[in-house]
Amino acid sequence: NRNYVFTFISQMFALLLAVGALKLAAITFDGYSFGLYNIVRRVITLLNYPLLIGLGISIPIFVAKGRNNHQIVAPYISTALIFWFLSTLLLLLINIFAGKNLAYFLFNEDKPEFTLPLILCFSSLYLYTILYAVYRGEQHFGAANLFQIIASGIIPILAILVSGQSVFSFLYYMGGFWLLADIFVLINIYKKNYIEILQFSKFNATAREILRFGLPRVPGEFALFGLMSFPLFYIANYGSFEKAGYVAVGFTLVQLVASFFEFAGTLLLPKTTIMVVDGDFVKLQYVVKKMMLYAIAGSVGISAFMYINLQWILNLLDKSKFLDGIGEIKVVIFCIPFYIIYIILRNPIDAIDSRPYNTYNLVVCFIIQMGILVFGHFVFNFTTIYIMSVAFPLMFLGVFTIIRWHFILKKRKL
Numbered sequence: 001n002r003n004y005v006f007t008f009i010s011q012m013f014a015l016l017l018a019v020g021a022l023k024l025a026a027i028t029f030d031g032y033s034f035g036l037y038n039i040v041r042r043v044i045t046l047l048n049y050p051l052l053i054g055l056g057i058s059i060p061i062f063v064a065k066g067r068n069n070h071q072i073v074a075p076y077i078s079t080a081l082i083f084w085f086l087s088t089l090l091l092l093l094i095n096i097f098a099g100k101n102l103a104y105f106l107f108n109e110d111k112p113e114f115t116l117p118l119i120l121c122f123s124s125l126y127l128y129t130i131l132y133a134v135y136r137g138e139q140h141f142g143a144a145n146l147f148q149i150i151a152s153g154i155i156p157i158l159a160i161l162v163s164g165q166s167v168f169s170f171l172y173y174m175g176g177f178w179l180l181a182d183i184f185v186l187i188n189i190y191k192k193n194y195i196e197i198l199q200f201s202k203f204n205a206t207a208r209e210i211l212r213f214g215l216p217r218v219p220g221e222f223a224l225f226g227l228m229s230f231p232l233f234y235i236a237n238y239g240s241f242e243k244a245g246y247v248a249v250g251f252t253l254v255q256l257v258a259s260f261f262e263f264a265g266t267l268l269l270p271k272t273t274i275m276v277v278d279g280d281f282v283k284l285q286y287v288v289k290k291m292m293l294y295a296i297a298g299s300v301g302i303s304a305f306m307y308i309n310l311q312w313i314l315n316l317l318d319k320s321k322f323l324d325g326i327g328e329i330k331v332v333i334f335c336i337p338f339y340i341i342y343i344i345l346r347n348p349i350d351a352i353d354s355r356p357y358n359t360y361n362l363v364v365c366f367i368i369q370m371g372i373l374v375f376g377h378f379v380f381n382f383t384t385i386y387i388m389s390v391a392f393p394l395m396f397l398g399v400f401t402i403i404r405w406h407f408i409l410k411k412r413k414l
Contacts, residue, residue: 007267010145011260017153018256022249023316024160029167037167038248039236040114042229043106047122048129049221051087054214055080056129057269057350061213063137064270065277070193073137077194079206080130088123095119113168120175127182134189139270143188150181152259213354220359223366227397228255231389234373235328238382247386249314250332257302257336258343264291269347276352281412288348288405292341299340306333331387338398345401352408361400365393 029037059080066072094102095115103112128151135144159174189195198206228251236244268291275284306313310326310333346358369389376385 007141007145010149011262014149014153015256015260017149017157018252018259021153021156021160022252022256024157028160028163028165030165033165033167035236035244035248037170038232038252039244040118040167040171042225042232042248044118044121044125046106046222046225046229047091047118048125049225050218051083051090051122052126052129052214052218052221053083053211054217054221055083055210056133057217057347058210058213059130059133060137060269061273061351062210063134064139064273066137068138073134074194074196075198075202075206076210077130077134077189078196078198079203079210080133081127081195082198082203083207083210084123084126084130087126088119091119091122114171117168117171117175121171121178124175124178124182127186128178131182131185131189134194137270141267143185147181147185151178155181216356217350217359220356220362223359223362226366227362227369227393230369230373231386234389235386247328247332250329253306253313253329254332254336254339257299257306258339260302261295261299261340261343264295264344268344269351272348272351281352284348284352285409288345292344295340295344296337299337303333303336306336327383328386331390335391335394338395341398342401345405349401349405349408352412357404357408358401361397361404364400365397368396369393 025037026034059076062076063073066076091102099115100112103115106115106118128147132144132147132151135141135147155177156174158177159170162173163170186195232244232247232251235247268288272284272288275281275287307330310330314326314329342358342361349357369392372385372389372392376388380388
């Protein structure tokens, strides 16, 4: 299938650009600023997870179900854009009336100057998520791949290059560049008649449908963010920003490998949605099983290569910054195959059943992680707490996701 090949190549290119951005950030920023750089990028994600209300999942499903009929899909896209506007407005109002409190909540220290560029990045990322989801839903993978390469690969590199070694400036540039790319794509989608002015009754009905699907998935999105970020925040709080930078590199490597397999999710969500609508569950099971086997084999191979050659990889980034963090990074790399299992199965699970099964798994794993971080110091030392808080939840996530998928298939007697 041509879409698989082109999407795979695009993901590879985006992966190389993301590695390049990480390398550039490592050599551009000093130790403290590099740790701060990784923290603020995760803070942007933290803001998006709850306020996105699952639009990254629901919009591709609703668009795919609408089979690109603009009369059917336009209300969903227009409603999502209204949510984007209201979420941005909400954060701006919070910044005006309680900016210092917001900064302390996000950074655990007084950095009010960062809130405005963070809101710009949040708004741009929120809009990108909606627009990218539209392309996925209509299975316009060429445009989706190009948009992803520009937004997640090229723009961060450009922002670092013009930042003048300032994380503050980097945020403004990245948010601004992101917004320009979003506007260009928004115009393209508008020309397809995918955006319309909604009467309140229509907005109310569509918003209810989106929220009914998306709201139960918000705790899961937040839990996923926690699994990838709370150990980092824990180290930043009880250790240092420099040490947090080591851990951030480990999670960044996980996300880079995950992006390598995200092409499967990009293709699977709209395709599995159509298979579900058509009632072709046997084909769905076959496609997912085949993709899973490839993904597990590939992720184990990549993880083994990274684990064995980690020092060489860190040399490529900046050996002097990361040599002391090899142990922390290896722990994260060990968990990659378990996370990839979740990456592959989460979209078919969401497409085949409206109930938020992924959220159940993620919340349980997040509770396990928080239990280790909060109560671990009564039994374990600092390093052991970190290792357990990363390894156990991600391993359980992979196992729980496989069990959940087989449970769903068994319900449908497959």
